[in-house]
Amino acid sequence: xxxxxxxxxxxxxxxxxxxxxxxxxxxxxxxxxxxxxxxxxxxxxxxxxxxxxxxxxxxxxxxxxxxxxxxxxxxxxxxxxxxxxxxxxxxxxxxxxxxxxxxxxxxxxxxxxxxxxxxxxxxxxxxxxxxxxxxxxxxxxxxxxxxxxxxxxxxxxxxxxxxxxxxxxxxxxxxxxxxxxxxxxxxxxxxxxxxxxxxxxxxxxxxxxxxxxxxxxxxxxxxxxxxxxxxxxxxxxxxxxxxxxxxxxxxxxxxxxxxxxxxxxxxxxxxxxxxxxxxxxxxxxxxxxxxxxxxxxxxxxxxxxxxxxxxxxxxxxxxxxxxxxxxxxxxxxx
Ligand SMILES: NC(=O)c1ccc[n+]([C@@H]2O[C@H](COP(=O)([O-])OP(=O)(O)OC[C@H]3O[C@@H](n4cnc5c(N)ncnc54)[C@H](OP(=O)(O)O)[C@@H]3O)[C@@H](O)[C@H]2O)c1
Numbered sequence: 001x002x003x004x005x006x007x008x009x010x011x012x013x014x015x016x017x018x019x020x021x022x023x024x025x026x027x028x029x030x031x032x033x034x035x036x037x038x039x040x041x042x043x044x045x046x047x048x049x050x051x052x053x054x055x056x057x058x059x060x061x062x063x064x065x066x067x068x069x070x071x072x073x074x075x076x077x078x079x080x081x082x083x084x085x086x087x088x089x090x091x092x093x094x095x096x097x098x099x100x101x102x103x104x105x106x107x108x109x110x111x112x113x114x115x116x117x118x119x120x121x122x123x124x125x126x127x128x129x130x131x132x133x134x135x136x137x138x139x140x141x142x143x144x145x146x147x148x149x150x151x152x153x154x155x156x157x158x159x160x161x162x163x164x165x166x167x168x169x170x171x172x173x174x175x176x177x178x179x180x181x182x183x184x185x186x187x188x189x190x191x192x193x194x195x196x197x198x199x200x201x202x203x204x205x206x207x208x209x210x211x212x213x214x215x216x217x218x219x220x221x222x223x224x225x226x227x228x229x230x231x232x233x234x235x236x237x238x239x240x241x242x243x244x245x246x247x248x249x250x251x252x253x254x255x256x257x258x259x260x261x262x263x264x265x266x267x268x269x270x271x272x273x274x275x276x277x278x279x280x281x282x283x284x285x286x287x288x289x290x291x292x293x294x295x296x297x298x299x300x301x302x303x304x305x306x307x308x309x310x311x312x313x314x315x316x317x318x319x320x321x322x323x324x325x326x327x328x329x330x331x332x333x334x
Contacts, residue, residue, distance in 0.1 A: 024195065031298060033287070036066040037067045041081055044252060063098055064099075067101045069124050100138060125161055140171070172194060173197065180212060199212060223295050228299040280317075287301070
């Protein structure tokens with residue numbers, strides 16, 4: 001069936017108005033909620049399920065989809081599947097979408113299939129564009145710092161890719177504060193400013209508060225936290241054991257059952273009580289808690305079904321925290 005996007009997708013008076021936030025000092029606005037295709041969109045997943053997730057996202061103003069060369073499994077399959085959906089559903093809407101991909105992790109054998117050389121980054125993006133059937137991506141990221149390649153070479157590769165017209169903007173991911181600061185300075189010098197940084201950040205993962213957020217705020221670079229729900233831990237799904245269809249119980253899932261400990265559950269129960277008191281699900285509170293910081297441009301969520309996506313989108317209905325709630329949350333997290 002031909003997909004027709006919801007005509008009310010940008011309507012600010014509807015039930016789920018999307019909020020758009022400026023990405024650092026750039027001219028690009030991103031939806032407060034972006035959708036990532038790391039899990040649930042690969043060769044092992046169900047086409048009609050992930051197609052419905054993508055359509056529902058766009059129908060609700062989620063204009064940003066995040067990929068990487070290695071998402072699957074198998075690696076590359078999330079980009080291929082996204083390419084199929086692009087062709088079937090989203091081609092008429094290409095100019096309304098911000099599509100990102102990345103390179104940095106192992107993608108093919110030999111010395112040029114991972115890390116940060118110009119050789120790897122340029123070829124990897126060419127492959128990604130073919131898999132997705134796109135002429136360009138909106139954002140291309142270096143996925144992780146490379147201890148062996150000079151940062152100047154990696155940043156020059158990002159600059160080159162923009163000048164070739166294969167990406168409109170560039171970003172970095174998993175760079176520590178000092179590495180990020182150096183990368184941002186090099187990109188500024190080259191004339192291709194760093195648009196955005198993608199770090200792991202959630203109530204359970206706070207390293208970015210030790211300097212990175214400060215650098216990004218000062219330099220006018222956006223921040224898009226990944227795994228904002230700690231891969232599903234920061235929801236109510238594990239409160240009564242590990243469901244058989246959850247990420248923790250999937251053989252290819254990155255969340256390990258060993259991470260679902262009694263200590264974690266005890267924290268989740270207390271956080272859940274605060275969330276319920278706020279009239280929110282735990283997932284909604286965890287996302288709203290990140291979005292209260294203006295340096296956070298967008299939260300990059302995952303979803304294995306449409307109902308989760310809709311639940312997460314509703315976090316925007318209450319982003320205000322009282323000082324008492326914030327103090328109680330800190331007490332639980334420490
Ligand atoms: N740059 C990097 O190095 C890097 C690394 C990792 C991820 N990322 C990006 O970040 C994106 C998001 O990562 P993530 O998938 O780990 O994010 P996440 O939002 O922390 O976790 C998503 C998972 O949580 C569960 N979930 C989501 N919403 C829920 C809800 N409302 N209620 C109950 N359960 C819910 C689902 O798991 P179930 O399967 O259990 O249902 C879902 O697959 C990725 O797709 C990718 O684009 C980037």
